[in-house]
Amino acid sequence: MTFAPKTPIADILANLEAGTTSASALLATALERASDPSGEGRRVFLRSMADTAGAEAEASDRLRAAGVPSRPLEGLPISIKDLFDVKGQVTTAGSKVLAGEPPATADAPVIARLRAAGAVLVGRTNMTEFAYSGLGINPHYGTPANPWDRTTRRVPGGSSAGAAVSVTDGMAVVGLGTDTGGSVRIPSGLCGLAGFKPTQRRVPIDGAVALATSLDSIGPLAPTIDCCARVHHVLAGEAVRPVSPRPVAGLRFLVPETIVLDDLDVPTATAFEAALSRLSEAGAHIVQRPMPELLAIPEANAKGGFAAVECYAVHRRHVDGNPEAFDPRVLSRIKRAGEQNGSNYVTLLARRAEIEAACRAVTLAFDAVLMPTTARVAPPIAELEADDGAYGAANLLMLRNCSVGNFLDRCAATIPIQAPGEAPVGLMIMGETMADDAVLDIAAGAESLFRAD
Numbered sequence: 001m002t003f004a005p006k007t008p009i010a011d012i013l014a015n016l017e018a019g020t021t022s023a024s025a026l027l028a029t030a031l032e033r034a035s036d037p038s039g040e041g042r043r044v045f046l047r048s049m050a051d052t053a054g055a056e057a058e059a060s061d062r063l064r065a066a067g068v069p070s071r072p073l074e075g076l077p078i079s080i081k082d083l084f085d086v087k088g089q090v091t092t093a094g095s096k097v098l099a100g101e102p103p104a105t106a107d108a109p110v111i112a113r114l115r116a117a118g119a120v121l122v123g124r125t126n127m128t129e130f131a132y133s134g135l136g137i138n139p140h141y142g143t144p145a146n147p148w149d150r151t152t153r154r155v156p157g158g159s160s161a162g163a164a165v166s167v168t169d170g171m172a173v174v175g176l177g178t179d180t181g182g183s184v185r186i187p188s189g190l191c192g193l194a195g196f197k198p199t200q201r202r203v204p205i206d207g208a209v210a211l212a213t214s215l216d217s218i219g220p221l222a223p224t225i226d227c228c229a230r231v232h233h234v235l236a237g238e239a240v241r242p243v244s245p246r247p248v249a250g251l252r253f254l255v256p257e258t259i260v261l262d263d264l265d266v267p268t269a270t271a272f273e274a275a276l277s278r279l280s281e282a283g284a285h286i287v288q289r290p291m292p293e294l295l296a297i298p299e300a301n302a303k304g305g306f307a308a309v310e311c312y313a314v315h316r317r318h319v320d321g322n323p324e325a326f327d328p329r330v331l332s333r334i335k336r337a338g339e340q341n342g343s344n345y346v347t348l349l350a351r352r353a354e355i356e357a358a359c360r361a362v363t364l365a366f367d368a369v370l371m372p373t374t375a376r377v378a379p380p381i382a383e384l385e386a387d388d389g390a391y392g393a394a395n396l397l398m399l400r401n402c403s404v405g406n407f408l409d410r411c412a413a414t415i416p417i418q419a420p421g422e423a424p425v426g427l428m429i430m431g432e433t434m435a436d437d438a439v440l441d442i443a444a445g446a447e448s449l450f451r452a453d
Contacts, residue, residue, distance in 0.1 A: 002029035005170030006193075006223040009076060009230055010242065012173060016064065016075050023057040023064075023075030023120055026173075030077040030122050034171040043144040044162040044171060045123040046082045046092065053077070056120045071118035072230060072240040079172035081163050082124040083131060084108045085207040093209040094127040094159075096140050097318045097325045108207025110176065110218055110235050117234040122172055125162030129327040130311060131178055131211040132334065134186045134374075134398035135391070136161030137384060139327050146191055146378045148424055154378035157187030157398065163221050164191040174231050175221040180211045180307060182373075182402025184219045185414040189373030189426025192416045194447065195221045196228040197402075199411045199434050203235045210314050212307040214352075215406040224451075225413060225444040232436070245444035249283025251367045256291035259298075260371040260401045267418070271425035272372045275417040278449050279370075287366070293358045297407050300351045304336030305407075309345055312337035329391060356408050356433075363432065368442050371401050373414040373426030401428060411436040413443035417450050 002025050003012050015021045031050055034041035060075040080086070083093050085104035092098045107115070114121065126141055128134075136158030137143045144165040146154040156164050163175030164187035177184040179197040188195025200217045210216055220231040229243040255261075255276065264272070280286050311334050312319060319326070319334055326334075340348075363369055375397040384391040405412040410433055414426040429446060431439035 002026055003170065003173065005168060007173070008224045009173060009222070009227040012076060013070070013074070017070065023060040024054070026075060027053055027057040027077050027120055027122065030171050033169055034123065040144040040165050040169055041171060043142040044126055044165050044169070045079075046094070046126050046141055046162070047089070047124040049121050049123045053120050053122050056115070060118055060120065071116070072234055073114065074118035076119055076173045077122045078114060078119045078174045078176060079122055079125045079163055079166040080111065080176045081127055081160050081178060083127065083178055083209050084111050084176070086111055086121075086124075089124075091209055093131065094129045094138055094141070095326070097315070097322060104207070106207070109204040111207070113234050113237060114176070117240075125160070125166055125175060127161055127163075128159035129330045130209065130315065131159035131180060131183055132307065132311060132330045133158045133395050134182055134402070135384060135395050136187060137381060137391075143381050145381065148192065148378065153381050155190070155381050155384065157190035157374070157378065159183040160187050160221060164188060164193060167193055167221055167223065174227055177219060177221050178208060178211075179217045179219055179402070179406065180215045181399045181406050184221055185373050185402045185412060185426065185428060186398050188221045189414045189416070189428070190378040190424055192418070192424035193221050193223065194225045194228050194416070194443075195219065195414045196225070196232055196440065197405060197412050198232060198236065198436050200409055202434070202436055203232070210310065212310040214306040214310060217406070225415060225440060225447050228413065229440045229444070232440070243444040244441050245448055246441040248279055248442075248445050248449065250285070251442065252285045252287065252365070253279065254291075254363060254366040254369045255286060255288040256294060256369065256371065257288055258291045258294045260294070260404065263375055263397060264372060265376045267377050267423045268372050268375060268425050271418050271422070272427065274419070275427050275450070276370070279446065282449055286370070291359075291362060293355065293362060294404065296351070296355045296358070297404060300348060300355060301407075303339040303344055304333070306348065308334060308336040309340050329388070352407065359408055360432065368439060369430040371428050371430070373401060373428040374398050375400060377423040377425060405430050409433050411439050413439055415443055415447045415450065
């Protein structure tokens, strides 16, 4: 026995402990799927780590055979976004620009923690260049197609594009991603996965190529919220515990009517309304009301926000010296840094704190805030590749809702809520700053309602 795509961690770990599978068998299955010429593997992985993964899997099997107590992620094949330092490898962040940089001299802290927890790292996954888009399109290495409607070939969501498809297609059990404006939650939502963005300070961002150090966070894309929780605890350096699903009966949820419900397409609006009805029927108290405090976020970001200026600070040498090597659509966004000066940036920092406080005063009365993870289902890749205007409009809509949580430094989970056979739609459950465990428990309780179908 190996594993079917999207098998929960708990089930795989149980099979490993029972001896009905092995870490080496799991890895062999993941690598076979990744190398299938009819599959998405050549667009999912920018670099295979098969050699080191094989050694890690063999070591895991030997430890288990010797009766050594298993670690939390013992023997599980996990993919890592091409944003994280791995000792001896060049971290290219989905770009051509960084290919000539020196190899990393040490693992990023999150990579070291995954390895210490027994994970088998199968490869580096494709992504939007420098993580600067919510669509997942990469003109340098190709774009892996969303598992839904492969005939049309739709975007997987970004920027952790390959991470999502590695999980949906069984090339990994979990994908490690980053989230600056939704880059974990967007591809999770569009591909029918669970995803979790922690409060930024919970997980160290050192050793990851920065997009915006004020906003960057690191989280998992996985089959279930329980999977997300187990991996999150490892990444945060905390004791790992299975999630404790919280019954939704009696919970108070706020649904803001400002911004986050604008311009929803029919599949998203239909799935979201059905999800609210199901939660209400299960005993949740749902309050829908305007939240004008959210209007201040796009106003504060009008000159490009944190991402443009902080990304330019990291990549200025390449932007100024080798601009032709960039994805033009990424380059144009980085260059928006020119719209800000030092005074603008300091004002933005102060304004963020004010907006955080204003929003907290509204949401503290609720257990969580609910909204659609994205405003639309996944659009076709070809349409966006061919039209800059369509690309820009779609990108803004993909990022809009998730980026609220990053600006406010909140934790947030996404779970799939679409009806069977329909396009994937995510429900985002956003909590207060540092309420990560509570949000995971609430999300797991809500998830159980939708997994009953």
